[in-house]
Amino acid sequence: MRKTCSRCLGEGKIANTDDGEPWSAWATLPPGSDLAVRMGFVRPIDCPDCEGHGSVAVEPKPLTAREQLDAYAAKSMPSHTDTGVDDTAGTYFPEVFTALRAVLDLHADDAGDCRECGVDAHEEPIPWPCKTVTAITTALEDS
Ligand SMILES: [Zn+2]
Numbered sequence: 001m002r003k004t005c006s007r008c009l010g011e012g013k014i015a016n017t018d019d020g021e022p023w024s025a026w027a028t029l030p031p032g033s034d035l036a037v038r039m040g041f042v043r044p045i046d047c048p049d050c051e052g053h054g055s056v057a058v059e060p061k062p063l064t065a066r067e068q069l070d071a072y073a074a075k076s077m078p079s080h081t082d083t084g085v086d087d088t089a090g091t092y093f094p095e096v097f098t099a100l101r102a103v104l105d106l107h108a109d110d111a112g113d114c115r116e117c118g119v120d121a122h123e124e125p126i127p128w129p130c131k132t133v134t135a136i137t138t139a140l141e142d143s
């Protein structure tokens with residue numbers, strides 16, 4: 001995923017000034033005010049943030065355990081794309097995925113704590129993701 005570079009406003013070029021304005025700020029100066037540009041003092045350079053591409057890569061959000069499980073379930077499906085109809089979604093080992101989904105739904109994120117695990121011996125809330133959720137996500141990541 002990519003988003004428009006905020007430094008050069010998607011143009012890929014900034015001015016070679018101390019502030020490094022987007023090049024459009026200089027390129028659109030009215031005649032008479034653009035002397036520095038016409039004299040060659042101010043020139044466009046490749047934007048260092050996006051290396052001249054105008055857009056920067058956005059780190060995708062880490063998947064939740066449920067999303068990982070669904071992704072894994074989808075990966076495990078036999079491909080029926082040749083028929084144009086995917087009627088197998090969720091039907092491959094359905095009990096296994098239903099069981100895991102049920103566990104993940106129980107061990108849900110409750111404002112940073114695990115609702116199901118409750119509190120430890122010192123009455124401290126168990127932080128989420130708890131060991132149960134971590135065990136499932138780790139297994140899915142290794143798959
Ligand atoms: Zn840029």
Ligand SMILES: [Zn+2]
Nearest residue numbers: 107114117130
């Ligand atoms: Zn838990």
